[in-house]
Amino acid sequence: MSKRGMLIVLSGPSGVGKGTVRKAIFAQDNNKFHYSISMTTRKMRPGEVNGKDYYFVSKKEFQAEISAGQMLEYAQYVDNYYGTPLKYVNEMLDAGKDVFLEIEVNGAMQVRKKCPDGLFIFLTPPDLMELRHRIIERGTDDLATIDKRMHKAVGEIEMMQNYDYAVVNDEVPAAVEKIKTIIRAERWRVKRFLPDYKKQLGDVLK
Numbered sequence: 001m002s003k004r005g006m007l008i009v010l011s012g013p014s015g016v017g018k019g020t021v022r023k024a025i026f027a028q029d030n031n032k033f034h035y036s037i038s039m040t041t042r043k044m045r046p047g048e049v050n051g052k053d054y055y056f057v058s059k060k061e062f063q064a065e066i067s068a069g070q071m072l073e074y075a076q077y078v079d080n081y082y083g084t085p086l087k088y089v090n091e092m093l094d095a096g097k098d099v100f101l102e103i104e105v106n107g108a109m110q111v112r113k114k115c116p117d118g119l120f121i122f123l124t125p126p127d128l129m130e131l132r133h134r135i136i137e138r139g140t141d142d143l144a145t146i147d148k149r150m151h152k153a154v155g156e157i158e159m160m161q162n163y164d165y166a167v168v169n170d171e172v173p174a175a176v177e178k179i180k181t182i183i184r185a186e187r188w189r190v191k192r193f194l195p196d197y198k199k200q201l202g203d204v205l206k
């Protein structure tokens, strides 16, 4: 059976721990999923690597990619553009490989329209005080940016209703286990098998 790969989308407010949880999943199951590296116009943070954490580009370069139809989705987030290059995702899914996107909610909703068969998981904090605490602890944002991210977080959490599953990131290992369990169950969803069997039936009855 040659099946298309699964598209797994992980969203959640900034600072909830998406990057941390995603890296923990990849550390355990490095060859199971393929991480789609996003493109962004934001400045590189210390320790980040171009082409590994993000493709860091100028606004002009980003807009050129949009015009050329090269983005699966994109969104503006706190003064910067973020988006998913289409080519990598398509190539991997066509090759039957599972692709993992870690993106914010507006982009995720664009993906949901284009790929309704995807698996949409929302990572949520135990509460908003803990979220603020995590963003401050991370130490990558000044206070004004933290406030902007917190305001945005409230709207983002309301978008949770558009996702298939919610996972509370209380402890990283527990969140990782919950996500892996969801993905395991998703592989056996009937909708993933039906198209293939329908095609086989057509061939058998010829």
Ligand SMILES: Nc1nc2c(ncn2[C@@H]2O[C@H](COP(=O)(O)OP(=O)(O)O)[C@@H](O)[C@H]2O)c(=O)[nH]1
Pocket: 012, 013, 014, 015, 018, 019, 038, 039, 042, 073, 074, 075, 077, 082, 083, 084, 102, 103, 104, 105, 106, 107, 108
């Ligand atoms: N729509 C969209 N959002 C993205 C993409 N890549 C990252 N993001 C999201 O953009 C937001 C800001 O990212 P970033 O500046 O790296 O901050 P951080 O996730 O809080 O470390 C986060 O919610 C990311 O998940 C992308 O390709 N598309």
Ligand SMILES: Nc1ncnc2c1ncn2[C@@H]1O[C@H](COP(=O)(O)OP(=O)(O)O)[C@@H](O)[C@H]1O
Pocket: 012, 013, 014, 015, 016, 017, 018, 019, 020, 021, 134, 135, 137, 138, 169, 170, 171, 172
């Ligand atoms: N379950 C958790 N408990 C406590 N701190 C966490 C947890 N998950 C992540 N963190 C911390 O919260 C901060 C934000 O995590 P990060 O992965 O950068 O979030 P995101 O990618 O969603 O913006 C980091 O300092 C990280 O170490």
